Amino acid sequence: MHTDDLERILAAYDGxxxxxxxxxxxxxxxxGCVSPEAEAAIAKALNLSRAEVHGVVSFYHDFTAxxxxxxxxxxxxxxxxxxxxxxxxxxxxxxxAGTRVRLKTVYCLGLCSxxxxxxxxxxxxxxxxxxxxxNLVEVx
Amino acid sequence: MITVRISDDSAAVACGxxxxxxxxxxxxxxVDRVSSWGMHWLEPLVEIAGNGFGPAxxxxxxxxxxxxxxxxxxxxxxxxxxxxxxxxxxARAGKTRPLSLDxxxxxxxxxxLVRARSMPPxxxxxxxxxxxxRGRGGAGFPAGIKWRTVLEAPGPVKYIVCNADExxxxxxxxxxxxxxxxxxxxxxxxxxxxAVNASRGYIYVRSEYPRAIAKLNAAIALAAExxxxxxVEVRVGAGAYVCGEETxxxxxxxxxxxxxRAKPPLPALxxxxxxxxxVNNVLTLAAVPHVISDGGAALxxxxxVDRSRGTMPIQLAGNVRHGGLxxxxxxxxxxxxxxxxxxxxxxxxxxxAVQVGGPLGAYVHPSQFHLPFDYxxxxxxxxxxxxxxxxxxxxxxxxxxxxxxxxxxxxxxxCGKCTPCRIGSTRGAELIDRLCAGDPxxxxxVAALPQMHNARKTTRSRAEELQxxxxxxxxxxxxxxxxxxxxTPYPVRSALKHWPEDFG
Numbered sequence: 001m002h003t004d005d006l007e008r009i010l011a012a013y014d015g016x017x018x019x020x021x022x023x024x025x026x027x028x029x030x031x032g033c034v035s036p037e038a039e040a041a042i043a044k045a046l047n048l049s050r051a052e053v054h055g056v057v058s059f060y061h062d063f064t065a066x067x068x069x070x071x072x073x074x075x076x077x078x079x080x081x082x083x084x085x086x087x088x089x090x091x092x093x094x095x096x097a098g099t100r101v102r103l104k105t106v107y108c109l110g111l112c113s114x115x116x117x118x119x120x121x122x123x124x125x126x127x128x129x130x131x132x133x134x135n136l137v138e139v140x
Numbered sequence: 141m142i143t144v145r146i147s148d149d150s151a152a153v154a155c156g157x158x159x160x161x162x163x164x165x166x167x168x169x170x171v172d173r174v175s176s177w178g179m180h181w182l183e184p185l186v187e188i189a190g191n192g193f194g195p196a197x198x199x200x201x202x203x204x205x206x207x208x209x210x211x212x213x214x215x216x217x218x219x220x221x222x223x224x225x226x227x228x229x230x231a232r233a234g235k236t237r238p239l240s241l242d243x244x245x246x247x248x249x250x251x252x253l254v255r256a257r258s259m260p261p262x263x264x265x266x267x268x269x270x271x272x273x274r275g276r277g278g279a280g281f282p283a284g285i286k287w288r289t290v291l292e293a294p295g296p297v298k299y300i301v302c303n304a305d306e307x308x309x310x311x312x313x314x315x316x317x318x319x320x321x322x323x324x325x326x327x328x329x330x331x332x333x334x335a336v337n338a339s340r341g342y343i344y345v346r347s348e349y350p351r352a353i354a355k356l357n358a359a360i361a362l363a364a365e366x367x368x369x370x371x372v373e374v375r376v377g378a379g380a381y382v383c384g385e386e387t388x389x390x391x392x393x394x395x396x397x398x399x400x401r402a403k404p405p406l407p408a409l410x411x412x413x414x415x416x417x418x419v420n421n422v423l424t425l426a427a428v429p430h431v432i433s434d435g436g437a438a439l440x441x442x443x444x445v446d447r448s449r450g451t452m453p454i455q456l457a458g459n460v461r462h463g464g465l466x467x468x469x470x471x472x473x474x475x476x477x478x479x480x481x482x483x484x485x486x487x488x489x490x491x492x493a494v495q496v497g498g499p500l501g502a503y504v505h506p507s508q509f510h511l512p513f514d515y516x517x518x519x520x521x522x523x524x525x526x527x528x529x530x531x532x533x534x535x536x537x538x539x540x541x542x543x544x545x546x547x548x549x550x551x552x553x554x555c556g557k558c559t560p561c562r563i564g565s566t567r568g569a570e571l572i573d574r575l576c577a578g579d580p581x582x583x584x585x586v587a588a589l590p591q592m593h594n595a596r597k598t599t600r601s602r603a604e605e606l607q608x609x610x611x612x613x614x615x616x617x618x619x620x621x622x623x624x625x626x627x628t629p630y631p632v633r634s635a636l637k638h639w640p641e642d643f644g
Contacts, residue, residue: 017413018375020395025347025376046395059397059555061379062347078309078549079495079542083458083533084486107381107499107549108307109348110315111154112531113180113456113463122350126154 005030006038010045020046020056024063032067071140072102074119075133080112089116089130096137103137142205144169145187148238149176149319150351151312156197157184163198167205175320177234178465179221181486182213187234192216221481226443227467228430228451229423232321239358244323250366252429252436256331264335264432265291271437272449273428277303277384277421278497278526278623280448280515283428286418289408290336293416300332300341300370301393301412301419305377305384307346308498310457310529314422316465317453318345318352321426322359326367328425331432332418333370341370342412344389346377381499381553385622386419388555399555400622421527423453444470448514456482458495458531475509478532489534493639495542497526499549500627502634503533503542524630539639544572546631550624560616561625568616568632571609575602576644602644609636 009026013019023042027034034042034057043053057063075093077086097103111117114126118133120140125132144164146157161171164186177185182194186204192213193204203209213219216234227233236243244250256264269284290298302325306314317325329341345353356374360367380398383389387401390412411417427450430436440450448470454477456463461483478484478494485491493503502523504511511517518525533542550565587595600608613629620626636643 018393018395021375021378021392025378055397056395059380059399060377063378076309079499079545080310080458080529080531082542082545083531083537106348106379107553108309109150110306110312111151112310112312112458112529113460114151114155114183115458117154119348124150124154126151 003041006041010042020048020053024057024060028063032069033064035065068102070100070102071120072104073097073137073140074104074106074109076107076109076111076115076117077105078107078112080108081115081117084115086116086128089128089133092130093133093137096134101137101140142169142188143172145172145174146184147176147234147320148173149183149316150349151180151316152176152183152185153351155183155195159198160184160186160196160201163201167201169205172237175233175236175238176316176465177216177222178230178316179219179462180464181462185216187216190215190217192219221462221464221466224481225467226451226469228440229317229324229426229453230321230465230467231430232324233316233465236321238320238322238355239362241323241362244321248433249323249429250327251434252432253327253330253334253366255434256334256432261291261335261337264331267437268335268428268431271431271440272444272447273424273431273440274448274515275421276423276427276452276527277386278524280525283420283424286408286420287332287335289406290338290416290418293409295416297340297413297415298336298338299412299415299417300329300336300338301386301390301417302329302341302343302422302425303384303386303389303419304343304345304349304352304422305389306349306422306527307381307384308500308527308529310495310498310531311455311527312457313453313455313465313528315349315352317422317426318349319355322355323363324429325356325422325426326359326363326372328428329372330367330370331428332420332425336416336418338418339369339371341372342375342393343372344375344377344383344393346383347379380555381549382555382622382624385624388622389419390417397555399557402621423527427451445512445514446516448516452513452525452528454513455527455529456532457529459485459487459534460530460532461486470514471512473509474504474511474513474530477513477530478509482530482532485532485534487534487536489536491532492535492537493533493539493542493635495531495533495631496529497524498529499546500524500623500630501526501529502630503539503638504634505638522630522634524627539635539642540572540576540644543632543635543643544569546628546635547572550628554624558619558621558625560619561621561628564612564616564620564625565628568609568612568628571605571612572632572643575605575609578602578644606636
């Protein structure tokens with residue numbers, strides 16, 4: 001972890017009310033995780049206990065304790081995408097992902113009228129069928 | 141030079157709108173990226189001089205330009221799906237470039253804010269009250285009463301918080317509004333700020349909506365002068381569904397775990413950072429500019445039925461042929477929405493169930509399709525409107541799996557503060573598994589532990605298991621702190637009531 005980068009992130013939110021979530025987002029984006037060392041530094045900067053910071057980090061799905069550098073395909077498996085048949089595609093996608101790609105279940109990308117939907121990075125994909133999803137995973 | 145209009149809404153982009161736009165640009169056209177009309181089955185929808193073509197692919201570009209395309213749908217504004225709507229909150233949908241201040245002003249933007257600021261705050265609140273506008277997030281609480289409480293609350297600092305944590309599956313109206321007409325939301329928030337003497341606002345957007353976040357941030361920068369002295373900041377959620385609950389959302393903005401707070405105190409009196417706070421959904425705040433425009437409150441109150449006044453942006457989703465955003469006055473029946481407007485299922489198979497109101501909404505059987513879209517009518521039928529999302533399922537859906545999913549979703553998303561939600565949801569999923577497997581209850585791993593002295597040693601009959609499920613639902617409904625645990629019984633009970641044959 002580059003402490004300079006962390007210091008810069010912390011300095012950007014100096015004095016801001018309720019800055020913990022924005023800081024954690026920046027840390028997660030920059031370092032790929034919120035490590036115990038980062039938790040300690042954030043706690044010190046915000047005058048919180050480490051337990052309080054860890055409690056917040058572990059509460060939210062978006063923050064992870066360890067870096068996962070694999071490509072990630074986020075697949076929506078909420079009701080609307082289930083209604084359009086996403087569950088039948090999951091096995092094939094898992095097989096294609098293997099251990100190389102992280103296939104992450106999300107609940108709703110807000111594309112409920114054009115599902116099944118997935119997101120790879122910032123790119124959105126809709127009206128998926130099994131072949132399209134497998135292809136997405138393979139090129140991820 | 142031909143001007144082509146193509147939406148840059150997420151739904152259009154996910155269906156390939158960017159590539160189609162690039163192809164038109166390469167063919168020498170001027171391409172304007174506008175908001176979406178809401179006819180999602182036609183996305184990417186291409187508009188040239190008012191005429192629509194969709195769903196368009198790159199291969200259609202040449203044919204659209206030489207007039208031979210078979211994707212032509214005629215004038216978009218006259219399309220029955222659009223012409224039959226009553227659009228107030230989405231009046232600009234499809235017509236403006238989301239980040240163009242000129243477009244916004246040319247289509248009636250800022251008029252509500254200018255008028256509101258010429259009135260004393262109490263009068264603005266009185267007009268909102270008179271319009272009958274109710275919270276569009278799900279609870280349907282009268283917006284005017286909430287505003288009046290905040291206005292009359294003592295305290296030098298007050299906040300406007302916009303709940304844009306649209307986590308319900310089957311809903312996307314908030315996202316469309318933030319992406320397609322962000323200035324309208326900001327205008328609504330500025331009016332609310334004037335009405336309750338607040339000077340600062342937050343928009344809490346879920347992290348799954350990066351395009352909406354980018355649009356809002358850009359819009360705030362562009363409109364800062366117009367909004368001043370009111371200041372708005374976007375706060376990004378972190379993947380917790382429960383943060384759509386208002387007190388949990390406030391905790392999240394404060395930088396805490398998104399745990400639900402007990403009420404009272406009401407957020408209107410002790411909300412964000414302990415100060416009086418208006419927490420309203422995106423659609424509620426976006427309805428405000430129209431309500432406050434000249435004569436707007438009276439028009440709003442004249443629409444709808446009973447105590448559900450005005451219009452509701454309804455979202456048709458799931459296995460539906462014509463999915464998208466349909467804004468209309470309250471009172472329209474489910475049958476009209478699902479079968480006439482939605483055109484039935486996309487798969488062409490019979491409709492088996494629709495879930496109204498997101499993951500916590502009841503599954504409605506086709507025999508109840510006469511229900512009018514109205515808060516009280518739905519409540520009377522043990523269902524809820526929620527955020528106005530309708531998810532359609534065809535006859536292949538297994539309702540026990542959907543009931544189990546409701547419990548499992550509650551388990552995954554529970555904030556953990558109250559026991560009925562945190563533990564009840566897990567026990568519920570186990571119960572449904574036992575019911576469907578037809579297993580005697582010895583398969584309950586917890587009950588079999590040696591320390592469980594009081595656990596029942598004899599097997600339960602199916603009737604007893606069902607009674608246990610009913611007791612669990614009752615405990616969750618009345619014992620949970622918020623709607624996550626409290627409303628999870630809706631999908632479970634409705635599935636069991638209408639489709640008992642699916643449960644083993």
